[in-house]
Amino acid sequence: MRDALVAAAFRLFLERGYEQTTVDDIVALAGVGRRSFFRYFPSKEDVVFPDHERCLADVTAFLDASDPGCDPVQRVCEAVRLVLRMYTENPTFSVQRYRLTKQVPGLRAYELSVVWRYERSFAAYLRGRLKGLHDGTLRADVIAAAVAAAHNNALRSWLRSDGQDDPEEAVEHALGYVQSSFGGRGAPAADQESEDVVVIVSRRGAPMWRVVQEIESTLDGG
């Protein structure tokens, strides 16, 4: 019934346009009553994004079930793959929705609020893991936003390609960029002192002896 309502709604949205389609039109085509529609979807907007509530719950449950010793940035990147899978499970539907969302400002606003809820779910988990660390909530919020932006960048490229490119590869690549920017710094420092990450930044023009000197003094100072 739920799937039939989504299918009927999208057929009408594509034929007549979103604004020109009413809930009455959708239930008439699906052959059910209005009350059945509102049992599944609070509003017409919600039928455009039928899987986000489940996916948001899955993401939160996945993060809640994390091993306390895991790399938190890595873990959030794994959670993002659950979101990607929701899109790639049905490429045709995802591409149709992408086009619809670009045309209807109200749907764009709805989508922004959904993206914001994913980002807050990532941030809540990261805040818990980085609690007590210097700048813990700042780092959590910035990393959550960076992960969401990287995912969106790769996802949108895929949707613009009409679902032709390889979305997994693009998202992995984008998340790799975020991890290289924040990796290690997300992990708690306690009881990992001997495995601390040392980062040396050097100008290409610097002579090797200066670079080695810098490394040695950094390792000594640890």
Place this chain on the structure above:
Amino acid sequence: MRDALVAAAFRLFLERGYEQTTVDDIVALAGVGRRSFFRYFPSKEDVVFPDHERCLADVTAFLDASDPGCDPVQRVCEAVRLVLRMYTENPTFSVQRYRLTKQVPGLRAYELSVVWRYERSFAAYLRGRLKGLHDGTLRADVIAAAVAAAHNNALRSWLRSDGQDDPEEAVEHALGYVQSSFGGRGAPAADQESEDVVVIVSRRGAPMWRVVQEIESTLDGG
């Protein structure tokens, strides 16, 4: 007239609540007609955020006027200070609006769409500056999101403190974190080959010969 409408609207929002206040109530208190209201504000929501359109235009103009040789990440961080100034110019108003926005879901959605427009303005500038570089659009989108998140983290701390803390200092600190994560990588690589930044990441436990080997192969591969 515009300021009088904003003042009347906020007085009523605080006294009666946002939902319970109509545009008719606002114009009656301000002593003007409905058409005057709609000349300044497309809707009741817009009177809650009277300065964002001007500030968005200021941010875009500021970025458009950038020196082509400047550090683009630094430049976006400077643009963020224009947004912060809009909030700090009138702390009482900003704190009242923050409380109102937390209570009314429709205003929260409006605010998300405004934040998104700032972020897209930052990203559009960064995309232009990083065009042609490896992962240019990805980097632009991620850095724009990180800058916006850092600003929001510091701004919200200040708003939660009822405007008591020092917002400039908190935002500078938050932007410093973003710049340390992405700094240098934002700058165009062309005609800077010899000054390219090389980053070596090493576990503390790694033997020195491995670290030196890694540096040498990285420098050779440039």
